[in-house]
Amino acid sequence: xxxxxxxxxxxxxxxxxxxxxxxxxxxxxxxxxxxxxxxxxxxxxxxxxxxxxxxxxxxxxxxxxxxxxxxxxxxxxxxxxxxxxxxxxxxxxxxxxxxxxxxxxxxxxxxxxxxxxxxxxxxxxxxxxxxxxxxxxxxxxxxxxxxxx
Amino acid sequence: xxxxxxxxxxxxxxxxxxxxxxxxxxxxxxxxxxxxxxxxxxxxxxxxxxxxxxxxxxxxxxxxxxxxxxxxxxxxxxxxxxxxxxxxxxxxxxxxxxxxxxxxxxxxxxxxxxxxxxxxxxxxxxxxxxxxxxxxxxxxxxxxxxxxxxxxxxxxxxxxxxxxxxxxxxxxxxxxxxxxxxxxxxxxxxxxxxxxxxxxxxxxxxxxxxxxxxxxxxxxxxxxxxxxxxxxxxxxxxxxxxxxxxxxxxxx
Numbered sequence: 001x002x003x004x005x006x007x008x009x010x011x012x013x014x015x016x017x018x019x020x021x022x023x024x025x026x027x028x029x030x031x032x033x034x035x036x037x038x039x040x041x042x043x044x045x046x047x048x049x050x051x052x053x054x055x056x057x058x059x060x061x062x063x064x065x066x067x068x069x070x071x072x073x074x075x076x077x078x079x080x081x082x083x084x085x086x087x088x089x090x091x092x093x094x095x096x097x098x099x100x101x102x103x104x105x106x107x108x109x110x111x112x113x114x115x116x117x118x119x120x121x122x123x124x125x126x127x128x129x130x131x132x133x134x135x136x137x138x139x140x141x142x143x144x145x146x147x148x149x
Numbered sequence: 150x151x152x153x154x155x156x157x158x159x160x161x162x163x164x165x166x167x168x169x170x171x172x173x174x175x176x177x178x179x180x181x182x183x184x185x186x187x188x189x190x191x192x193x194x195x196x197x198x199x200x201x202x203x204x205x206x207x208x209x210x211x212x213x214x215x216x217x218x219x220x221x222x223x224x225x226x227x228x229x230x231x232x233x234x235x236x237x238x239x240x241x242x243x244x245x246x247x248x249x250x251x252x253x254x255x256x257x258x259x260x261x262x263x264x265x266x267x268x269x270x271x272x273x274x275x276x277x278x279x280x281x282x283x284x285x286x287x288x289x290x291x292x293x294x295x296x297x298x299x300x301x302x303x304x305x306x307x308x309x310x311x312x313x314x315x316x317x318x319x320x321x322x323x324x325x326x327x328x329x330x331x332x333x334x335x336x337x338x339x340x341x342x343x344x345x346x347x348x349x350x351x352x353x354x355x356x357x358x359x360x361x362x363x364x365x366x367x368x369x370x371x372x373x374x375x376x377x378x379x380x381x382x383x384x385x386x387x388x389x390x391x392x393x394x395x396x397x398x399x400x401x
Contacts, residue, residue, distance in 0.1 A: 001152070008233045012314060019315045023322070037331050057331070094270025096199060104333055121269045126335040127346040128204060130195030 040078050040085035043109065050109050056085060057104040057123065065099060078103065086114035096122035159236035161378045162387050168371050175368040182361030190354035197351075206264040208355060211339070212362035214257040217285060218320055220250040220366060224292065225317045228310030238374075240306040241381060243313065244296050245373035249366065251289035258282055269333055277326035278334035281319060288316040302381070 001009070037055045038048050048054060058078035065076045072091060077084045087105050097103055097120065107117035157163060190208035197204035224246035231239035261279065262272040273279065296309035327336045339345045345352060382388045 005233050012229045012232055015311065016314055016317055020318045023318045027322075095267050097270070101199075119271070121271055121274065121333055123333055124200065124268055124335050125346075126338040128207070128338065128351050129198050129348050130350060131198040132195075133198070133348055 039080040039082075041080055041083040043085045043113075043115075044083040048109050050111060053106065053108060054115075055104060055106050056087075056115060057102065058085065060097070060099050060101055060103050062099040078105070087117050087120075088114055089117040089120050091118075091120075093120055094122040096124060098122075155234070156236075159234065159238045161238050161241065161382050162385075164238055165375055165378050165391075168375060172368065172371065175364055175371070179361055179364035179368050182357055182364060186354050186357035186361050190351075190358060194351045194354050195348070200268060203264060203267050204351075206260050207338075207351075208358045210257055210260040210264065211355065212359045213253045213260065214282070215359060216362050216366045217250055217253040217257055217282075218323060219363075220246055220253060220370075221285065221288070221313075221320055222317065223370075224250060224289075225310075225313040228313040231306060232310050232314075237381070238378070240310065241377045242370070242374050243292075243306075243310060245370055245377050247289050247292045247296065247309075247313075249369055249373065251286060251293065253366075254282065254286040254289060258286065274333050276332040276334055277330040278323065278332045281323040281326050284319055285316075285323060288312070288319060292316075 037057065040056065040058050042048055043056070048056075056078060058080045061077040061079050061084060064084075065074065067074050074089050074093065075086065076089075077086055079085070087107070089105070089107075102123040102125070104121045104123055105115060105117040106119040106121075107115045109115050186208065191205055194205070196202055224243050227239045227243040227246065230236055231243060258279070261282075265274070266272050292309045292313050295312055296305040299305040299308065326332060327334055338347050339355075347355070379388055379391075
């Protein structure tokens with residue numbers, strides 16, 4: 001290869017490598033600010049600040065959904081397999097929100113130990129199955145793959 | 150090692166003449182695959198047990214996102230080859246890839262938003278996957294703007310190639326974002342090293358659509374490159390000859 005071309009090749013490789021390193025440092029430095037995301041066990045351990053906007057996620061505990069008769073108010077519990085967290089919400093829930101499915105809530109931790117959510121999002125997992133196949137897997141599929149939330 | 154073959158590749162005239170025979174085949178094959186995949190995926194594949202019919206957006210969303218990422222590498226590598234070997238054609242391909250990639254990224258973002266509202270409960274969330282995809286969109290727009298911002302074409306080539314190269318950092322971030330951070334976006338369904346978590350009856354139309362998108366991308370990229378080649382080379386003898394005799398090849 002021509003020496004001038006070789007030099008330009010080295011410069012291009014250096015450019016890509018150095019910018020990767022720079023972006024790597026920036027994301028590493030911002031790691032703690034990236035998301036105020038907590039698992040239910042972090043709430044129980046007292047790691048979560050009160051009345052500050054935070055996110056929490058986990059599996060909706062089967063049987064925990066309680067709807068208020070006269071309003072949109074709904075209460076449910078999230079779990080990460082270790083601890084449970086009580087959530088109160090007063091807007092419309094997404095279609096995929098269901099017992100045994102993963103959900104992510106944004107809200108504020110109240111002094112009484114529950115989260116008043118202003119947004120509830122359902123998290124979908126990466127598996128796609130037709131209804132007939134899903135029926136044969138009932139009971140096994142609950143919140144699979146979300147243990148790491 | 151001889152690099153002669155490589156330099157001949159860089160001739161716009163050679164490229165223009167070589168590719169004119171490929172275009173009808175590429176176009177027909179890609180449209181056929183897209184039509185089959187679309188009918189299969191939208192009409193015949195079963196519903197998803199949880200999402201119902203809304204999952205079918207996967208047949209547009211996933212191939213568009215694939216090509217948005219792969220197309221960025223094509224653009225950046227062409228930029229690098231142009232910088233290192235001072236190859237004109239390589240810069241032309243880079244310029245041609247930018248708007249196509251931007252359109253594909255927009256399709257991925259838009260279909261994701263349409264799907265996100267019923268599934269997640271929000272059109273948009275600032276999670277790592279979606280935000281890094283938005284950055285990709287801005288990178289494509291940046292390359293387009295920068296390549297046209299100079300009076301001298303060569304300056305635009307160099308500047309936008311540098312931006313494209315720096316932006317490659319974003320591609321592995323997009324790809325791994327669902328594993329590195331907590332994201333609302335689900336992790337990859339199609340996996341290279343493990344079994345995919347999609348039922349075969351839904352997978353085959355998806356792979357058809359992905360193949361169709363790849364061919365469509367190649368087709369559109371070549372078409373766009375050819376038109377840019379003609380614009381750049383209009384003063385040369387071969388383009389004049391091409392335009393003076395109204396041969397069918399000249400219309401492309």
